[in-house]
Amino acid sequence: MIDAPSCEKALGEDRQAVIGRLHAALWALEHDDLAGWRTNVDALIQWRSQPLVQGLAKLARELDTALGNGSASPNASLPEACARLEHVVHVSEDASHHTLDLIQECGVLLGTLPDAAVEEQAATIAAIRSRMSEMTAAQGYQDLTGQIIRRVVELVRAVHAGLGEMTDGEATPIHLNHSNRGYGPSVAGVDPQPATQDDANELLSSLGL
């Protein structure tokens, strides 16, 4: 960061130059010399922003060291954070597939039962099958949470890359490339209220679908 003593030192060294620039800028303004006004004001802005830019570059280097390669804290680097999040996606994917295996096995087991002799038994088996279908659909949580986690991973990678670019002296704004890919699931309290299935039905119906 830019500390006060260094600012004061810089001010002392450049005091005369700044006074000269200010006088020149004022003189140019009073005499309708727009080019002179701009030149002197630009010089003042450059002088003022120099410590800020240097401070930001130093901050970016420190952040890159602390978070980028984890040398400051071995378990807290940005790449490792991404790896942990991706591990969560894999673990939940495996658990979801295991649940789907068990649901399918239950379906096979139900099929081995002898034909229901009474109507109530047949109705119970149909009700169990219907609930197994809903259990299958409910495993969709893995896709939704996975999409959200991948979006965070993408953001963390963009921050990491952005820090690298800042320390390399390039000022590229951090951004996510999405184009037409979509936004992923809405998160309550972060994203705008999403459309419900009923909203979508109404909207499509109004469009003739």
Added chain:
Amino acid sequence: MDKNIRILIVDDFSTMRRIVKNLLNDLGFFNTAEADDGVTALVELKKAPYDLVVTDWNMPGMPGIDLLKAIRADASLSKIPVLMVTAEAKREQIIEAAQAGVNGYVIKPFTAATLEDKLNKVFERLGAAA
């Protein structure tokens, strides 16, 4: 409804492909194939005739909305009904999909009953149009 129709399931998450496949199986549809994004889906669609595409929107490579537009722009594929099953739930996205020629739109998370209802509606309209 002919239960032998060939259905292509497109989603980048293997879990979701399996969920949609299992739910289709529960409804009696067993003739399915899978693709993990729009590019591989188009390759699959060119290889064999399909009667229905069930696709996600948000996928790396080619997203579902671009797949839908590519299907509608290709004379040999343009008549295939497309059901979008997606977490994308912005009003403008639903309108964009409708304008691109989607046949149904299911918002994730969905229930087995909702998927069945939307499939039936797609088939009903196709039956009425035929």
